[in-house]
Amino acid sequence: MTKPIYALIKKEWEYNKGRIIPLSIGLALFGFLNVGLLLILPDLIPYIEGLIPEITPEMSIESYMNSLNSIVSIIAVILCADAIAGEREKNTLVLIRTKPIPIYSIIITKLLARYIVVLIGAIVGTLSVYLFTYLLVGPTSIGPVLLSLLAYALILFVFTSIGMLISTIAKSQISAGAISAGVVLVISLVSSFFIYDNLVNFNAFQLQSTVLLFDLTPLTIALNGLALILIAGIIIAVNVVTFYSEKEPTRKKV
Amino acid sequence: MKNHGIEIKNLQKDFQDVQALKGVSLKIDKPGLYGLIGPNGAGKTTLLKCVSSLLVPSAGEVFVNNQVVHTKDFSIRSRIGFLPEDSGLYEKLTAKDFLHIMAGMYGLSKEERKMRVKEVVEYVGINYSPSKVVKYLSTGQRRLLLFASILLHDPDILILDESLSGLDPINREHLTGLMRKLAEDKIVLFSSHILADIWRLCERIFVLNNGEMIVEDQPENILAQMSDDSFFLIPKNNLDQVKAFLETLSYVTNIRIQHDKIIFKLQNKSNISNLMKSILEEYELISFGPNIPDLDQIFTRMVNAS
Numbered sequence: 001m002t003k004p005i006y007a008l009i010k011k012e013w014e015y016n017k018g019r020i021i022p023l024s025i026g027l028a029l030f031g032f033l034n035v036g037l038l039l040i041l042p043d044l045i046p047y048i049e050g051l052i053p054e055i056t057p058e059m060s061i062e063s064y065m066n067s068l069n070s071i072v073s074i075i076a077v078i079l080c081a082d083a084i085a086g087e088r089e090k091n092t093l094v095l096i097r098t099k100p101i102p103i104y105s106i107i108i109t110k111l112l113a114r115y116i117v118v119l120i121g122a123i124v125g126t127l128s129v130y131l132f133t134y135l136l137v138g139p140t141s142i143g144p145v146l147l148s149l150l151a152y153a154l155i156l157f158v159f160t161s162i163g164m165l166i167s168t169i170a171k172s173q174i175s176a177g178a179i180s181a182g183v184v185l186v187i188s189l190v191s192s193f194f195i196y197d198n199l200v201n202f203n204a205f206q207l208q209s210t211v212l213l214f215d216l217t218p219l220t221i222a223l224n225g226l227a228l229i230l231i232a233g234i235i236i237a238v239n240v241v242t243f244y245s246e247k248e249p250t251r252k253k254v
Numbered sequence: 255m256k257n258h259g260i261e262i263k264n265l266q267k268d269f270q271d272v273q274a275l276k277g278v279s280l281k282i283d284k285p286g287l288y289g290l291i292g293p294n295g296a297g298k299t300t301l302l303k304c305v306s307s308l309l310v311p312s313a314g315e316v317f318v319n320n321q322v323v324h325t326k327d328f329s330i331r332s333r334i335g336f337l338p339e340d341s342g343l344y345e346k347l348t349a350k351d352f353l354h355i356m357a358g359m360y361g362l363s364k365e366e367r368k369m370r371v372k373e374v375v376e377y378v379g380i381n382y383s384p385s386k387v388v389k390y391l392s393t394g395q396r397r398l399l400l401f402a403s404i405l406l407h408d409p410d411i412l413i414l415d416e417s418l419s420g421l422d423p424i425n426r427e428h429l430t431g432l433m434r435k436l437a438e439d440k441i442v443l444f445s446s447h448i449l450a451d452i453w454r455l456c457e458r459i460f461v462l463n464n465g466e467m468i469v470e471d472q473p474e475n476i477l478a479q480m481s482d483d484s485f486f487l488i489p490k491n492n493l494d495q496v497k498a499f500l501e502t503l504s505y506v507t508n509i510r511i512q513h514d515k516i517i518f519k520l521q522n523k524s525n526i527s528n529l530m531k532s533i534l535e536e537y538e539l540i541s542f543g544p545n546i547p548d549l550d551q552i553f554t555r556m557v558n559a560s
């Protein structure tokens with residue numbers, strides 16, 4: 001006997017592995033464009049030259065980490081849409097539900113599969129931005145970059161769990177994708193408005209930027225990280241309960 | 255003998271607007287083929303899903319192997335093989351990978367998986383290359399693949415929803431044979447409205463209509479009840495003349511024409527030889543025999559009668 005969940009992990013891997021390379025290449029390319037654009041923008045539009053300050057390596061990295069928060073998070077939740085809603089639509093959920101696999105492990109496996117794929121992309125993207133920045137803008141230390149990446153990894157985890165929850169509730173894959181993209185956009189937009197001195201300590205959803213821009217104490221960073229983990233945990237718990245209490249787990253919703 | 259069986263006690267299932275099952279009871283306590291038939295919307299799928307722990311009953315209880323079926327209890331799932339009527343498959347995988355993953359989900363180890371997949375592919379007679387991607391399989395090939403996937407863990411109880419639909423006559427025959435073979439030591443409960451010959455091979459037949467069990471009996475009894483002791487006769491030609499001739503005989507009653515047949519009753523079965531003698535003097539016959547209604551007719555009659 002081996003654990004039934006391994007087979008589900010294998011299936012999820014087979015279904016998601018093809019996304020890793022395109023996503024990584026895409027995000028690396030996006031990083032390159034980000035740095036490049038920042039450098040040539042003053043030359044393209046001469047009169048803004050005086051408006052923006054001298055480009056520093058820190059700016060280049062902060063700008064990329066900032067865009068990750070919306071773009072990559074949206075990619076993550078869209079990938080989540082097929083996890084439950086998609087399988088329900090394709091009528092394959094019954095294949096899983098007739099097997100002795102606990103509900104929480106179905107949710108966690110599907111969540112982690114997508115999280116890991118997107119996280120790999122985010123890591124590759126961030127490292128390449130560091131490289132491009134180093135080469136094109138100037139040297140900077142990697143420590144803050146890694147800290148920011150770690151912060152974003154936690155934020156991404158929260159967003160991925162939101163995507164899974166919406167995929168469990170939604171009627172179809174399309175609506176799951178659309179709703180969760182909207183939710184992510186709202187959260188990341190609204191939170192990005194709150195980068196004021198008195199609020200930076202509490203802005204967990206922009207932690208990837210605040211750790212770069214402000215001198216947060218280690219305690220604050222840790223508390224923000226903890227808050228993110230807690231939020232994700234609550235969302236996953238709600239998700240499991242929702243899935244668990246469905247009276248008709250296999251039929252399409254109308 | 256293993257201790258397996260299905261018992262359903264006063265099972266009810268309400269959906270928002272319909273009562274799909276209105277207090278159904280049945281008991282199956284030994285291996286064999288069991289047919290669940292009924293018109294569309296009778297509640298067959300609902301019943302089978304309740305047995306396979308995929309639906310929560312509104313009232314009543316379901317026992318499998320003397321254990322109460324509960325959607326949250328997984329131990330029963332590894333004893334049941336459920337064939338859904340309209341399930342999708344993992345389209346991206348090859349047929350072989352699909353079976354391996356299904357076997358893995360039942361908890362089979364790698365060695366067991368290898369062995370069982372090979373055995374089951376042979377047993378079910380999957381005749382296309384196992385490396386074919388599921389997406390490109392035909393409807394029938396998919397049904398066979400799905401059927402193979404529910405045998406991997408060697409369940410005691412097979413619950414088959416519309417197992418014969420979508421198959422050509424050859425594969426239907428083939429699957430019927432498999433179901434019979436499996437029924438030697440397993441309980442095979444299948445739903446169908448394709449009344450192929452498998453009907454006669456069942457241990458018992460359950461007829462569901464409108465959420466209620468209207469008939470539960472052995473096939474022979476159902477046949478006996480439904481056939482009405484009439485006879486048929488097919489003349490080579492002169493259908494109307496033969497009919498007119500029969501009408502002159504006093505011991506022949508209830509004469510009517512059905513397609514190319516003349517259906518009639520005899521007052522007494524000992525009249526048969528007299529009848530034959532007198533007809534054959536005048537007319538040529540193609541066929542003659544007791545008029546047993548075909549299964550579709552029986553089915554329609556049972557449903558109408560309820």
Ligand SMILES: Nc1ncnc2c1ncn2[C@@H]1O[C@H](COP(=O)(O)OP(=O)(O)OP(=O)(O)O)[C@@H](O)[C@H]1O
Nearest residue numbers: 251269270272274293294295296297298299300301
């Ligand atoms: N989720 C649901 N919500 C509302 N009504 C439902 C639901 N599932 C089934 N029903 C209703 O319950 C009744 C029984 O449906 P069921 O699928 O069990 O029929 P069936 O006997 O399997 O029919 P068929 O031979 O067409 O497959 C039908 O009237 C159907 O409309």
Ligand SMILES: [Mg+2]
Nearest residue numbers: 298299339415
């Ligand atoms: Mg049905």
